Amino acid sequence: IKDLKYADSHEWVKVDGNSATIGITDHAQDHLGDVVYVELPEVGVTVKQDASFGAVESVKATSDVNSPVSGKVVEVNEELSSSPALVNSSPYEDGWIIKVEMDNAGELKKLMDADQYTKFCEEEDSKH
Amino acid sequence: MRGGSLWQLGQSITRRLALADKKTIARRHFASDAENLKKTALHDFHVANGGKMVPFAGWSMPIQYKDSIMESTLNCRQNGSLFDVSHMCGLSLKGKDCVPFLEKLVIADVAGLAPGTGTLTVFTNENGGSIDDSVITKVKDDHIYLVVNAGCRDKDLAHIEAHMKSFTAKGGDVSWHIHDERSLLALQGPLAAPVLQHLTKDDLSKLYFGEFRILDINGVSCFLTRTGYTGEDGFEISVPSERAVDLAKAILEKSEGKVRLTGLGARDSLRLEAGLCLYGNDMEQHVTPVEAGLTWAIGKRRRAEGGFLGAEKILKQLDEGPPVRRVGFFAGGPPARSHSKVHDEQGNPIGEITSGGFSPCLKKNIAMGYVKSGLHKAGTKVKIEVRGKAYDGNITKMPFVPTKYYKPS
Numbered sequence: 001i002k003d004l005k006y007a008d009s010h011e012w013v014k015v016d017g018n019s020a021t022i023g024i025t026d027h028a029q030d031h032l033g034d035v036v037y038v039e040l041p042e043v044g045v046t047v048k049q050d051a052s053f054g055a056v057e058s059v060k061a062t063s064d065v066n067s068p069v070s071g072k073v074v075e076v077n078e079e080l081s082s083s084p085a086l087v088n089s090s091p092y093e094d095g096w097i098i099k100v101e102m103d104n105a106g107e108l109k110k111l112m113d114a115d116q117y118t119k120f121c122e123e124e125d126s127k128h
Numbered sequence: 129m130r131g132g133s134l135w136q137l138g139q140s141i142t143r144r145l146a147l148a149d150k151k152t153i154a155r156r157h158f159a160s161d162a163e164n165l166k167k168t169a170l171h172d173f174h175v176a177n178g179g180k181m182v183p184f185a186g187w188s189m190p191i192q193y194k195d196s197i198m199e200s201t202l203n204c205r206q207n208g209s210l211f212d213v214s215h216m217c218g219l220s221l222k223g224k225d226c227v228p229f230l231e232k233l234v235i236a237d238v239a240g241l242a243p244g245t246g247t248l249t250v251f252t253n254e255n256g257g258s259i260d261d262s263v264i265t266k267v268k269d270d271h272i273y274l275v276v277n278a279g280c281r282d283k284d285l286a287h288i289e290a291h292m293k294s295f296t297a298k299g300g301d302v303s304w305h306i307h308d309e310r311s312l313l314a315l316q317g318p319l320a321a322p323v324l325q326h327l328t329k330d331d332l333s334k335l336y337f338g339e340f341r342i343l344d345i346n347g348v349s350c351f352l353t354r355t356g357y358t359g360e361d362g363f364e365i366s367v368p369s370e371r372a373v374d375l376a377k378a379i380l381e382k383s384e385g386k387v388r389l390t391g392l393g394a395r396d397s398l399r400l401e402a403g404l405c406l407y408g409n410d411m412e413q414h415v416t417p418v419e420a421g422l423t424w425a426i427g428k429r430r431r432a433e434g435g436f437l438g439a440e441k442i443l444k445q446l447d448e449g450p451p452v453r454r455v456g457f458f459a460g461g462p463p464a465r466s467h468s469k470v471h472d473e474q475g476n477p478i479g480e481i482t483s484g485g486f487s488p489c490l491k492k493n494i495a496m497g498y499v500k501s502g503l504h505k506a507g508t509k510v511k512i513e514v515r516g517k518a519y520d521g522n523i524t525k526m527p528f529v530p531t532k533y534y535k536p537s
Contacts (some may be wrong), residue, residue, distance in 0.1 A: 025473065033196055034488075036462075036485075036486035037329045055462075059485060059488075060191070060197065062462075
């Protein structure tokens with residue numbers, strides 16, 4: 001969790017060489033509530049930084065999920081079709097959503113690190 | 129995830145790809161300014177107990193507490209739930225003509241209700257459409273107690289008041305009292321009766337579904353109705369507001385923690401599983417009680433005599449059949465939400481979803497909506513469009529989860 005990078009739309013990304021694994025944060029899943037459905041993209045589609053690639057749906061609301069990086073989707077977490085609640089129980093591990101082959105690692109500079117993200121959440125929560 | 133969307137927790141509005149349905153948003157009456165929201169007598173109690181407060185129909189209400197909406201829903205059916213429904217509007221109609229007065233405005237056979245019994249009814253408009261649904265109770269021949277939806281309060285009170293003015297101008301004897309001095313708690317689930325019995329000397333085993341009594345609960349005079357919005361056995365308790373928190377605490381303590389404070393999120397899941405309409409979604413100004421599947425609520429004598437607003441259209445529908453009917457659906461894929469289009473297997477449009485979600489008890493998607501009459505039989509295969517894609521579904525009977533209303537055997 002400390003080595004992950006974070007977007008201000010509450011997605012995390014784990015980088016391994018040129019490969020990026022993406023999911024939503026614990027803060028996000030907590031606010032969303034029980035996830036009942038995850039809309040996954042198809043393998044092979046292009047994603048762009050800050051653009052939506054799918055959705056996570058809870059008992060009360062549906063939310064777009066944005067990609068923190070641009071690239072090509074090389075894998076999607078099929079487990080989420082039968083067990084969408086993995087997003088709640090294991091947002092950083094078993095609840096991963098897609099894996100992307102990045103086309104520009106430089107984009108990672110725009111993201112927050114763990115401390116910046118924690119602070120960002122605190123500021124956002126205090127506004128409401 | 130959009131940061132802003134995390135905070136729209138009070139709304140079960142689906143993000144729609146192309147159609148921004150402003151009508152739905154306007155109908156929900158959300159106050160944009162948190163400081164203008166009304167608070168019930170239990171507001172601070174909710175917050176102290178972990179309630180996540182959201183705007184709902186102009187009130188600050190708990191959507192959930194520390195447990196999730198799913199856990200809360202399951203707990204209601206396994207043990208019990210305590211809801212603060214004080215946002216709804218309770219009122220009393222009094223006077224020797226209150227029964228004929230009300231009969232002009234609702235489809236129920238009010239005259240035929242035995243004292244101390246009530247029923248679900250619909251306030252109709254001149255076109256036979258629904259102004260609101262309501263549980264009305266005849267306390268005595270000169271006193272009717274009724275509860276209407278929070279979101280319809282202003283509309284309903286204006287409607288009743290206008291009719292009261294013309295009725296009294298012609299010499300009719302009716303007046304009203306709006307119970308803003310009282311709070312309403314709903315206690316639902318298998319433990320509702322055993323827990324409440326600890327707090328009253330009256331024998332609750334003799335109070336059946338739909339019945340009403342004024343009695344002492346926890347040492348305070350309350351209006352008690354054996355009714356609810358979950359499909360479970362339970363009660364709605366109208367208590368003077370200054371004693372509402374005490375009563376809530378007493379109920380929770382007597383249940384030894386098994387009955388939990390439950391919010392509006394679970395309330396919506398429960399009523400959907402029970403096949404009950406939510407006004408604003410499944411019933412609206414243009415929907416008649418016949419279309420909504422509430423023909424049973426139109427008193428037999430009323431079907432013969434009419435005498436309520438919109439009777440002409442409603443009686444015609446009873447005679448010829450309504451053009452659309454409310455039905456239940458099961459569907460795969462993501463939960464179908466309000467305004468999702470329903471097609472037959474060939475892709476022809478046949479109807480629309482008006483409410484939907486994931487059923488915590490059945491662990492599958494459930495929905496209700498309207499389809500063209502003739503195509504409404506249970507088992508009919510359909511396609512439901514969610515966010516631009518069509519998913520397989522089928523029409524089914526409601527309730528989705530069997531009800532447990534306490535009725536004499």
